[in-house]
Amino acid sequence: MRLSGRELRLRAAEARRHYARCDLCAHLCGVDRRHGPAGVCQEDDGLSLAGAGVHYGEEPQLVPSGLILIAGCNLSCQSCETWSFSLERRGTVRTSAEQLAALLLDLEKSGAANANFVTPTHVLPVLLEALAVAAEHGWSLPVVWNCGGYESIEALRLLEGVVDVYLPDAKYGDDAVAYELSGCKRYTAALDRSLREMHRQAEVIVRHLVLPGAVASPGKLMPLIASVSPAICINVLSQYRPVYRAARFPVIARGVTAQEVSAAVEAARSAGLRNILVDGRPA
Numbered sequence: 001m002r003l004s005g006r007e008l009r010l011r012a013a014e015a016r017r018h019y020a021r022c023d024l025c026a027h028l029c030g031v032d033r034r035h036g037p038a039g040v041c042q043e044d045d046g047l048s049l050a051g052a053g054v055h056y057g058e059e060p061q062l063v064p065s066g067l068i069l070i071a072g073c074n075l076s077c078q079s080c081e082t083w084s085f086s087l088e089r090r091g092t093v094r095t096s097a098e099q100l101a102a103l104l105l106d107l108e109k110s111g112a113a114n115a116n117f118v119t120p121t122h123v124l125p126v127l128l129e130a131l132a133v134a135a136e137h138g139w140s141l142p143v144v145w146n147c148g149g150y151e152s153i154e155a156l157r158l159l160e161g162v163v164d165v166y167l168p169d170a171k172y173g174d175d176a177v178a179y180e181l182s183g184c185k186r187y188t189a190a191l192d193r194s195l196r197e198m199h200r201q202a203e204v205i206v207r208h209l210v211l212p213g214a215v216a217s218p219g220k221l222m223p224l225i226a227s228v229s230p231a232i233c234i235n236v237l238s239q240y241r242p243v244y245r246a247a248r249f250p251v252i253a254r255g256v257t258a259q260e261v262s263a264a265v266e267a268a269r270s271a272g273l274r275n276i277l278v279d280g281r282p283a
C-alpha cells in the first residue's frame with residue numbers, strides 16, 4: 001500500500017460519495033445505498049464480516065495471508081461455495097471501520113504477510129476508511145483484493161496505490177452462461193476491462209474454477225486473459241463441488257473430472273499464458 005493515512009482518508013471520502021449512485025461494481029446499478037439495502041447486491045453503506053484469521057491455503061506467494069471474509073457479494077453464483085455468508089449473510093457481524101482497523105492491526109501482530117480482503121468490492125468505501133485508521137496506527141501490510149472479476153473502472157481507480165495484488169476470479173468465457181449462473185450481464189467485457197486496469201496498477205493473479213463439461217468456456221476465457229498479458233499468473237482450480245443451488249442446473253450438477261481440469265490447463269497453454277498453477281502448484 002503506497003498511500004498515507006491522510007491520503008487514504010481523502011480516498012475513502014471520495015469513495016463514500018459513490019454510495020449515492022452506486023457504481024462500485026460492473027452492475028452499475030446507480031442506486032442510493034445510504035438509506036438501506038439497494039441494488040443487485042442488496043447492500044447498504046455498512047460492512048458485515050463473516051470471519052478473519054491467518055490462512056495458509058492461498059497461492060504460495062501470498063501465505064501466510066491475513067484473510068478477512070466479508071459478507072454479501074455483487075455476484076449471485078448458483079454454486080457459491082460460501083453462500084451462507086456471501087449470499088444469505090448467516091452468522092455475520094456488523095463491523096465498524098474502527099473495529100476492522102483493530103482487526104487489521106491484530107492480523108499484522110499474528111504474522112500475516114498481507115491483508116487479503118475476500119469479496120470486498122461492494123464495501124470498498126468502508127474498507128478504505130478502515131485502512132486509513134490502521135495506517136494512522138502504523139499498519140503497513142500489502143493489500144490483496146480477492147474479488148469476483150466483475151469490477152467497475154470507477155471502483156478500481158479508487159484502489160490505485162492501495163492494492164498491491166489483485167486476485168480476481170475469471171469465471172466464464174461466455175456471457176450467456178455468466179448471466180445464467182452468476183447473474184452478470186456483459187461479463188466478458190467487464191472482466192476484460194477489469195483485468196486491464198488491474199494489470200496497469202499492480203500484480204494480478206487470476207483464479208479460474210473449472211466447471212463440468214467446459215461450461216465455463218476456458219477455450220474463450222484463456223485467450224481473453226492472455227490478451228491482457230501472457231505473463232499474468234493463472235491459478236486453475238479443480239475443487240468445484242455442486243453446492244448451494246447447483247442441483248437446479250444440470251450443467252453444473254456434478255464435480256469436475258481430471259480430464260476437464262487438464263483441458264482448462266491446455267487452453268491456458270494454447271492461449272500463450274506462461275505462468276500457470278493448478279491448485280496453487282506449478283502446472
Ligand code: SF4
Binds near residue numbers: 025028029033041
Ligand atoms: S456494488 Fe454493484 S451490485 Fe451493489 S449496488 Fe453497487 S453497482 Fe449495484
